[in-house]
Amino acid sequence: MYEMLSALNRLDSERSATMTRLATGHRINRAADDPSGVVALASLNSSMTKVDAALDGNQRSQSVLNTADSTLQEVGKLTAEIERLANAAADPNATSAEKAAYQTAVDQNLDSIDALITNANFAGSALFTGTNGITGTSASPAYTDVKVYNAANAAANKVFNVVFTVGTKVVTVDGVAVGTANAAGDQINFASAGYSCSFTVANIAATVTSTITVTAAQGALFQLGDSATTQTRLDMAAGITTAELGDSVNGYLSSLRSGGTNSLTTAGTKAVSIATKASSQVAIADARVGSFNKFQVGTSINALNAVKEGLTDAIQNIDSTDYAADTAELQRQNTLMDAATSLLSLACSQQSNVLALLLK
Numbered sequence: 001m002y003e004m005l006s007a008l009n010r011l012d013s014e015r016s017a018t019m020t021r022l023a024t025g026h027r028i029n030r031a032a033d034d035p036s037g038v039v040a041l042a043s044l045n046s047s048m049t050k051v052d053a054a055l056d057g058n059q060r061s062q063s064v065l066n067t068a069d070s071t072l073q074e075v076g077k078l079t080a081e082i083e084r085l086a087n088a089a090a091d092p093n094a095t096s097a098e099k100a101a102y103q104t105a106v107d108q109n110l111d112s113i114d115a116l117i118t119n120a121n122f123a124g125s126a127l128f129t130g131t132n133g134i135t136g137t138s139a140s141p142a143y144t145d146v147k148v149y150n151a152a153n154a155a156a157n158k159v160f161n162v163v164f165t166v167g168t169k170v171v172t173v174d175g176v177a178v179g180t181a182n183a184a185g186d187q188i189n190f191a192s193a194g195y196s197c198s199f200t201v202a203n204i205a206a207t208v209t210s211t212i213t214v215t216a217a218q219g220a221l222f223q224l225g226d227s228a229t230t231q232t233r234l235d236m237a238a239g240i241t242t243a244e245l246g247d248s249v250n251g252y253l254s255s256l257r258s259g260g261t262n263s264l265t266t267a268g269t270k271a272v273s274i275a276t277k278a279s280s281q282v283a284i285a286d287a288r289v290g291s292f293n294k295f296q297v298g299t300s301i302n303a304l305n306a307v308k309e310g311l312t313d314a315i316q317n318i319d320s321t322d323y324a325a326d327t328a329e330l331q332r333q334n335t336l337m338d339a340a341t342s343l344l345s346l347a348c349s350q351q352s353n354v355l356a357l358l359l360k
Helices: 002-024 035-090 096-119 271-319 323-359
Strands: 136-138 143-151 158-164 170-173 176-180 186-192 195-201 208-214 220-223 231-234
Touching: 002 323, 035 096, 035 220, 035 271, 136 143, 136 195, 143 158, 143 208, 158 195, 170 186, 176 186, 195 208, 220 271, 231 271
Parallel strands: none
Antiparallel strands: 136 208, 143 195, 143 231, 158 170, 158 208, 170 176, 186 195, 220 231
């Protein structure tokens, strides 16, 4: 009788554990269920938390970059309109009245560009002003219009040694040839040590050795992965105000304003070439934002989703209830419980009959 009661208690405990697994969907509901599994789950869940946080951050980054993209597209429309107006004013058959009307429209477009750039924000944070821009400065007037598009997340300023050799027209950065400058105003682009930069060679009359310095810890900071080691900086304000579009040799877009050195009513104006270059610069700035969004943030999201899928599978393999197996096990336990209960009832009945005989 005692052995039968012990077996019933053990069977009831096993059935209770099976029902708990079926009710919760978890194979491990307490550490005693699988001590090593608890440790593995803790590690996997910690990794999952980091991945989820990184995905949230990347999705927010996409929203920021999409907002910047939309703003730059509007700026591109305005610079294209300025280019059209400059070409119309350059027509020798354009009257003074028409040129004055074109000039008024140019002034309004210039005001709109600066307003868009100044007021663009995401969740109250400015997109194209402040430390979202990366400062690059040249120690020589021969190198101007320094722009830094991407920067390593460095704590100290980065200094590049730049040399233009007048005989070969070759430009080197830290001893590596990065391009040639055949005319004043040629733009040089280079990428080095985690930085992507450009500058204008304003003087090709002599060999010039100088430096370009990039200020540390500036630019819009983005984290692509689940750790700080994946952080990178993007210049969201890469020279797209009217005072920066253009170049130091031919002039800047702001010089097309009424009374400016390149206004539409000025003789010998360079308005068309300046407006054309400004349109190209805005398109390139927009392309850089779009490229970063697609190939950096978008790729990071795809990679993180793949990691999340793997972690989810691993967690489920360790912790998820096998409903088919546990349902079958519960049926077996219920059958055994019913049989054991019937046997116990029969045993108790027999003992009662024996006791009744003894008492007669």
